[in-house]
Amino acid sequence: MPEPADRIQEGVHFRRGERPPPCWRLVLLGVAPGVAPQEARAAIGAVLRMLRALRRGEVRELARQPEAGRAATRDMFAGLAVLVASGRSLFDPALHDPPLTRRERPDFLAYLAGDAAFPAVPWAEGRSPGEADVALQFTGATAAAVNRAAVEVWKLIGEAGLPLEVAHSFDGFGRPDGRGWLEFHDGVANLESGPRLAALAAPADPRWMAGGTYLAFLRLRVDLGAWRSLDRGDQELVVGRDKLTGDPLVAVRRDPHGRARPVAGPPARDPPETTDPLLEVSHVHRANQNRASPDAPAGLRMYRQGYDFLESVGPDGPVLGLNFVSFQADLQTLQHVMHLPDWLGDVNFGGPAVPRAGDPPSPRLMRLLAGGLYAVPPRARPFPGAGLFAAG
Numbered sequence: 001m002p003e004p005a006d007r008i009q010e011g012v013h014f015r016r017g018e019r020p021p022p023c024w025r026l027v028l029l030g031v032a033p034g035v036a037p038q039e040a041r042a043a044i045g046a047v048l049r050m051l052r053a054l055r056r057g058e059v060r061e062l063a064r065q066p067e068a069g070r071a072a073t074r075d076m077f078a079g080l081a082v083l084v085a086s087g088r089s090l091f092d093p094a095l096h097d098p099p100l101t102r103r104e105r106p107d108f109l110a111y112l113a114g115d116a117a118f119p120a121v122p123w124a125e126g127r128s129p130g131e132a133d134v135a136l137q138f139t140g141a142t143a144a145a146v147n148r149a150a151v152e153v154w155k156l157i158g159e160a161g162l163p164l165e166v167a168h169s170f171d172g173f174g175r176p177d178g179r180g181w182l183e184f185h186d187g188v189a190n191l192e193s194g195p196r197l198a199a200l201a202a203p204a205d206p207r208w209m210a211g212g213t214y215l216a217f218l219r220l221r222v223d224l225g226a227w228r229s230l231d232r233g234d235q236e237l238v239v240g241r242d243k244l245t246g247d248p249l250v251a252v253r254r255d256p257h258g259r260a261r262p263v264a265g266p267p268a269r270d271p272p273e274t275t276d277p278l279l280e281v282s283h284v285h286r287a288n289q290n291r292a293s294p295d296a297p298a299g300l301r302m303y304r305q306g307y308d309f310l311e312s313v314g315p316d317g318p319v320l321g322l323n324f325v326s327f328q329a330d331l332q333t334l335q336h337v338m339h340l341p342d343w344l345g346d347v348n349f350g351g352p353a354v355p356r357a358g359d360p361p362s363p364r365l366m367r368l369l370a371g372g373l374y375a376v377p378p379r380a381r382p383f384p385g386a387g388l389f390a391a392g
């Protein structure tokens with residue numbers, strides 16, 4: 001069956017046969033205070049034109065390089081995808097006078113404010129800003145491509161005197177074995193390609209977002225020490241899958257000491273529905289509670305395109321985690337998943353909120369290092385979201 005046409009930007013690798021490329025970088029840009037909307041639009045346009053030129057093998061600093069050099073540059077940036085998104089602050093008249101846009105702000109495009117961004121996921125020490133006027137997401141085949149693209153943005157801003165600043169940047173990588181830091185398969189139950197577009201494409205509310213999507217970015221530090229203190233059976237109960245095969249758990253048995261032990265089912269992508277109270281509170285069931293009718297809006301489905309990160313390894317152990325990156329038709333979806341009890345509102349990752357004797361514990365696994373919510377306008381010329389900056 002042909003896939004329905006869509007207006008989702010490049011960089012959301014959801015289409016049939018696509019796989020997210022292994023390298024990821026997010027670059028957050030601030031628009032200087034007092035800048036007129038037309039100037040901001042021209043500056044962002046210039047950045048995006050420069051990035052497109054990279055794919056043609058054109059680098060400003062190496063203008064007129066010999067053809068072989070140009071071909072090498074072209075090879076290097078082949079497959080680089082650039083997604084442009086607008087943050088809550090772009091719509092904030094307290095930060096931008098004159099306002100950068102007069103377009104209506106989507107209801108759930110909000111700051112991740114407060115002492116705890118979410119009820120069960122606290123901020124980590126050393127948190128960084130994750131919110132900005134504009135976010136550029138780079139995905140590509142090599143670290144060189146996504147990293148160099150980020151630095152070319154910084155160079156252009158300086159050289160051309162653009163009224164922008166690079167506020168922050170984050171990196172991430174995918175694993176060719178399909179596993180994440182917990183050493184479980186990750187992404188095995190990501191959305192089927194059919195329902196993906198329905199879960200992704202934003203409605204025309206506000207109108208300028210019709211056919212676009214929303215990006216949630218949560219850079220979650222993962223406490224690998226806490227995770228590794230659980231034995232394999234407890235880890236599987238907390239995730240809801242077999243560690244080696246990725247197969248969903250179908251039952252829980254008790255050993256002679258009354259300890260809960262996982263029972264994996266036959267190979268299957270989607271965990272079957274369950275009434276077992278321990279399986280119901282595992283991560284995969286908390287994060288997706290509408291398996292019976294996956295297309296229903298109440299399913300709170302999102303398309304996940306996460307990338308692991310490693311910040312450092314030292315005597316105190318590694319600083320690492322997951323850039324949780326999801327795309328969805330409405331940011332309310334993410335807020336529900338993160339706030340509702342029985343979803344991720346009452347435990348930090350998975351497992352029972354109040355473990356009984358023999359149950360697995362509910363590890364305090366993730367803390368938020370940075371995060372931001374963004375609107376990803378539909379594809380358009382000269383660039384997605386350019387219409388935001390029109391006067392009136």
Ligand code: HEM
Binds near residue numbers: 185283321
């Ligand atoms: C903001 C926090 C998170 C949310 C909202 C979230 C959401 C989800 C969702 C929707 C699923 C698919 C469930 C299904 O349909 O079966 C899932 C599965 C999974 N998640 Fe998370 N997750 C979060 C954080 C994490 C973190 C920090 C890790 C690991 C470091 C992680 C590891 C996994 C694993 C291993 C699976 C099972 C594989 C799979 O079914 O895709 N998640 N998560």
